[in-house]
Amino acid sequence: MNDYIAQAKANFKHATNFAIAGAMTLSSAILARHHVRNPVTNSSLDVQLQWMKDHFHKFCHNNCERKLQNALFMVGENGGNDYNYAFLQYFDEARDTLRIQELVPLVVAKIKHAVEKVISFGARTIVVPGNFPMGCLPIYLTKFGLVSEVVDQNHCIWLLNSFATFH
Numbered sequence: 001m002n003d004y005i006a007q008a009k010a011n012f013k014h015a016t017n018f019a020i021a022g023a024m025t026l027s028s029a030i031l032a033r034h035h036v037r038n039p040v041t042n043s044s045l046d047v048q049l050q051w052m053k054d055h056f057h058k059f060c061h062n063n064c065e066r067k068l069q070n071a072l073f074m075v076g077e078n079g080g081n082d083y084n085y086a087f088l089q090y091f092d093e094a095r096d097t098l099r100i101q102e103l104v105p106l107v108v109a110k111i112k113h114a115v116e117k118v119i120s121f122g123a124r125t126i127v128v129p130g131n132f133p134m135g136c137l138p139i140y141l142t143k144f145g146l147v148s149e150v151v152d153q154n155h156c157i158w159l160l161n162s163f164a165t166f167h
Helices: 002-008 028-033 045-060 064-068 080-090 094-101 104-121 138-144 158-166
Strands: 072-074 125-127
Touching: 028 080, 045 064, 045 104, 064 104, 080 094, 080 138, 094 158, 104 125
Parallel strands: 072 125
Antiparallel strands: none
C-alpha cells in the first residue's frame, strides 16, 4: 500500500480505508493452529494496523494526535471472516460450534488491541461494530438449507445467530 500511496499521490483529506477484502482478525498462524485456512489472503488486522501506522508516519509525521482528535475511526466489523472460514470449512454439527467458539476470546482480544492502537495514534472517536447475524447470510442459507429444525421464525439458522450473539 505504501508504494501505491506514493505513486498515486492519493488524497486522504476526507477518508482513508485500510481494510483488506477477505482479511481475518487473527493471523494465519493462529488460525492454522485451530485448523482454519483463509482461501483469500494471508493478511490480518495486524497488517491493516501497520499500514495505518505507516500512513500516519508519512502524512502527519509527529503531529498525528492533534490532527486525529476530531476524526471518526471505524474498527470493524472484525472477526466475521475468521468465523466464516471456520464454519464453512468444518461445520457439521453443534459440537463444531463449540470448537469455533474457542476463537472468540482470541478475536475479541485482537479487536481490543486494535482499539488501543488507534487510540495511541490519537483517535478519540471510535466505533466498534459487532458481527452480522451470520445465520441470515445467504452463503449459510444456501450451504445448510432451510431445514425446519435449524431455522428460526425469521428463516435464519438460529445456531449461527446464537454464535454471533456470543461474539
